[in-house]
Amino acid sequence: MKEVLIAERPKSMYKVSTHYCPGCTHGIAHRLIAExxxxLGIQDRAVGVAPVGCSVLIYNYIDLDWYEAAHGRAPAVATACKRARPDLTVFTYQGDGDLASIGMAEIVHAANRGERISVIFINNAIYGMTGGQMAPTTLLSQRTSTTPYGRDPKASGYPIRVAEMLSTLAAPGYIARVSVVKPKYIIKAKEAIKKAFLTQIEDKGFSLVEILSTCPTNWGVSPVAATNWVEEQMIPVFPLKEFKVPE
Amino acid sequence: MPKGRVVIDEELCKSCGLCVAACPTKVLSISDKVNSKGYRPATQAKEGCIACKMCATTCPDVAITVYRIDE
Known part of the structure; x- marks a missing residue:
């Protein structure tokens, strides 16, 4: 009888405890990137650009070279890095407050220029780090600390579908939306992240993976209930699919 | 059916329960122990693991190592 190791911590992840709340799916997204x-064997030539948000400390968890960009400006920093060193694999890791709100101009123009960067976009329909305020991706009727009676479209509009919006542009090579709330989605999410990195490595244009994620603390539910909420409420509004694939 | 063994790092676990919910054979549970941060870590309490890796796939704190036992 012998034991075979079939699942362990990726080599490019430090063995440390994260500062994330219990059940926060940032940890799953981090692990998928590290895997x-x-x-792909690119640990020595991959560069990440960290956002402002809960994942600002991502450089403590994944053993790569990292930049820390000003709020929302990660695509601009990644553009500079990639243009100066086209041999590197450059990606940003941004939340919905960072990418879809203050950083909307940067992401749209980086995508429209077809910059050879990859964007990992974490969408959990709320501002996590600052205390659960409404984000551009907050669902209608969803209660947050700034919409205590639910998001009202007359006052604050509708949830922005970033993947659909960017896929109308001509330049992006790969755009997909995935989720990391249950194992069946996590396996597909890893494939999408790999395709995004390969799109960049094969010089086929801009790539973005939107990851539907949870925030149990600010949603005020248990981690398991949060994963069910994503399946029941978020996926109907933010359908999971590949919107653009390289030809 | 393959057999497996799950090892959960008690200090990394934050007791979120996602692995307990994901386990198809229900061999994982939250233990009565308390780690240094005050969380009650998950543990493999029963025999019957089939080495499917669902727990390690869903663990947000990368606390789970899975072994397949070859007879």
Missing amino acids: VVDE
């Missing part, structure tokens, strides 16, 4: 980096 893809390991599988």
Whole structure:
């Protein structure tokens, strides 16, 4: 009888405890990126650009070279890095407050220029770090600390579908929306992240993976209930699919 | 059916329960122990693991290592 190791911590992840709340799916997204980096063998030439938000400390968890960009400006920093060193694999990791709100101009123009960067966009329909305020991606009727009676479209509009919006542009090579709330979605999410990195490595244009994620603390539910909420409420509004694939 | 063994790092676990919900054979549970941060770590309490890796796939704190036992 012998034991075979079939699941362990990726080599490019530090063995430390994260500062994330229990059940926060940032940790799953981090692990998927580390697994893809390991599988592609690009740890020594991958550069990440961290956002402002809960994941601002991502450089403590994934063993790569990291920049820390001003709020929302990660695509601009990644553009500079990639243009100066086209041999590197450059990606940003941004939340919905960072990318879809203050950083909307940067992401739209980086995508429209077809910059050879990859964007990992975490959409959990709320501002996590600052205390659960409404984000551009907050669902209608969803209660947040700034919409205590639910998001009202007359006052604050509708949830922005970033993947659909950017896929109308001509330049992006790969755009997909995935989720990391249950194992069946996590396996597909890893494939999408790998395709995004390969789109960049094969010089086929801008790539973005939108990841539907949870925020149990600010949603005020248990981690398991949060994963069910994503399946029941978020996926109907933000359908999971590949919107653009390289030809 | 393959057999497996799950090892959960008690200090990394934050007791979120996602692995307990994901386990198809229900062999994982939250233990009565308390780690240094005050969380009650998940543990493999029963025999019957089939080495499917669903727990490790869903663990947000990368606390789970899975072994397949080959007879």
